[in-house]
Structure formats: structure tokens, C-alpha cells
Amino acid sequence: MTTDPGDPATDARGGFGQAPVIRRRSLHEEVVTRLRDMIIEEDLRPGQRLPERELCEHFGISRTPLREAIKVLASEGLVELPPNRGATVTKLSPEDMQGMLQVIGVLEMLAGELACAVATDEEIREVVALHYEMMAQYAKRDRLAYFKLNQSIHAAIVRIAHNPTLSHAHTALSARMRQIRYYGNRYPDRWQVAVTEHEGFIAALQARNGAELGRGLRGHMESTWTAIQHHLARDAAAESRATSG
Numbered sequence: 001m002t003t004d005p006g007d008p009a010t011d012a013r014g015g016f017g018q019a020p021v022i023r024r025r026s027l028h029e030e031v032v033t034r035l036r037d038m039i040i041e042e043d044l045r046p047g048q049r050l051p052e053r054e055l056c057e058h059f060g061i062s063r064t065p066l067r068e069a070i071k072v073l074a075s076e077g078l079v080e081l082p083p084n085r086g087a088t089v090t091k092l093s094p095e096d097m098q099g100m101l102q103v104i105g106v107l108e109m110l111a112g113e114l115a116c117a118v119a120t121d122e123e124i125r126e127v128v129a130l131h132y133e134m135m136a137q138y139a140k141r142d143r144l145a146y147f148k149l150n151q152s153i154h155a156a157i158v159r160i161a162h163n164p165t166l167s168h169a170h171t172a173l174s175a176r177m178r179q180i181r182y183y184g185n186r187y188p189d190r191w192q193v194a195v196t197e198h199e200g201f202i203a204a205l206q207a208r209n210g211a212e213l214g215r216g217l218r219g220h221m222e223s224t225w226t227a228i229q230h231h232l233a234r235d236a237a238a239e240s241r242a243t244s245g
Contacts, residue, residue: 031059031069039078039089040182041144046091050079077176090179094232097180098225100173105221107170108154109214112201114161116210123160124205130156131202138195147182153198157205157217183228190227197223 035055038044056066070087073079080088092100115124134149151174158170197220204213 027061027065028068031061031065032072034059035066035069036073036076036078036178037144039073040147040178042179042183044089046089046179048089050087050089052086076178078178090176092180094229097228100177100180101221101225101228104170104173104177105218107166107173108158108217108221111158111161111163111166111170112204112213112217113210114163114166115157116205116208116213118162119160119205123156124208127153127156127160127205128202131198134198135195138191143191150194150198151178151181153201154217157201157213180228181224183231190230193223193227194220 035044044050050070052063052066056063059066070079070081074081074087078090080090082088130149130153134146134153137146137149155170155174158167161167197216200216201213201220204210204216
């Protein structure tokens with residue numbers, strides 16, 4: 001069923017809960033953002049085939065903008081497009097996760113060292129402002145809003161390192177890692193640890209202590225991997241109990 005996104009009375013949203021129908025302005029960006037959020041929050045789970053008809057009804061759009069959005073997410077590594085088969089949400093192995101976290105940890109360590117040396121005072125203040133916004137979302141326990149600001153902070157530190165090659169490599173890898181980093185903070189105990197680590201980043205950046213910031217950023221990726229291993233074990237145990245029960 002295809003609905004008219006310009007009709008305020010339209011109420012065809014499929015089985016994904018209540019959400020306002022997408023309007024025609026910024027349609028492409030809106031579909032990409034909403035579909036990406038559904039993947040990150042695991043409304044669409046790793047390995048799941050994307051149900052195009054249901055998603056079109058959920059968003060109130062035709063298949064053309066949906067398929068264009070899927071292509072964007074495939075370029076980011078969040079979706080796979082196997083030949084002659086429907087699109088599926090990318091499912092990363094633990095080895096994939098660990099390898100990506102190791103590489104991005106090294107990239108962000110370098111970014112932290114460079115940023116402390118070359119960033120302007122105004123650029124540092126902008127990163128600090130993002131941190132305060134993120135902490136406000138943490139206080140409200142708005143996990144998705146917190147996560148987006150969290151990612152903005154990491155990207156901003158890389159940006160103010162003023163190294164285009166580093167920025168390009170980081171951007172490409174970060175797009176594929178959204179699921180991993182969101183998953184890493186899914187439990188309250190890890191979320192609190194991540195917040196504490198971020199407070200350390202900001203203090204080091206304000207002090208222009210590149211060595212400390214670099215170590216902190218790399219250590220953050222290492223602790224994220226430790227948390228993911230713990231979560232994977234929890235999930236496997238829960239699945240085993242459900243199957244045996």
C-alpha cells in the first residue's frame with residue numbers, strides 16, 4: 001500500500017509503532033535518517049531482511065525513496081545488497097567488531113594528539129558545548145539523542161585535528177560502526193562508564209594534553225570491545241535459556 005505523504009490524515013505506519021508520516025520536504029534525508037535509526041536501535045535486527053512494503057506503509061512513502069535510502073545505508077555498510085535478493089541489515093561477526101574498534105581506536109588516538117596541538121580555542125569550545133548537550137540527554141536517559149551527540153563529539157575531535165586523510169578514514173569506518181558503538185552502551189552500567197570516559201576526554205582537550213586525550217580515546221574503544229563481549233555473552237545466555245525453556 002502506498003500512501004500520500006502530503007496528506008495529514010494519512011495513518012498507514014505498519015507494525016513499527018507511532019511516527020509522523022514523512023513530508024515531502026527533505027524526504028530523502030528523512031528516510032535515510034529514520035531507517036538508519038531503526039537499524040541502530042535494532043528495530044531492524046542484524047541479518048533481518050528489510051520488509052519494503054511494511055516500511056513504505058510505516059513511513060507513508062513509495063518504494064522509490066525507500067530504495068534510494070537503502071542504497072545510502074548500503075554505502076555506509078549498515079545494509080547488504082546481495083545479487084537477486086532483498087536487502088538485509090548487515091550482521092557483523094565478533095571478529096569484525098573487534099577489528100573495527102582496534103582501527104578506529106588508533107585513528108582517534110592520533111586525532112586527539114593532533115587536536116590538542118592544532119585546534120583553535122573556539123573549536124575546542126564547540127566540542128565542549130557538544131559534551132554539555134550530550135550530558136543533558138544522558139540526564140534525560142534519551143539513549144538515541146545521547147548516542148548521536150556522542151558520535152558528533154568523536155567526529156568533531158577528528159575534524160579539529162585538521163588532517164583530511166585521517167578525517168576521510170575515520171568517516172568511512174565510523175559509518176559502519178554505528179551499530180557497534182550503540183550496542184556497546186545498551187546496559188546502564190556501561191553507559192555510566194562511557195560518560196565518565198567522555199568527561200576525561202573533555203578535561204584533556206581543554207588542557208591541550210594530547211597524550212592523555214589520545215590514550216583516553218584509544219582506551220575508550222578497548223573498553224567498548226570489553227563491554228560488547230560481555231553483552232554478547234549475556235545475549236547468548238538469554239537465547240539459550242529461551243530455547244531450552
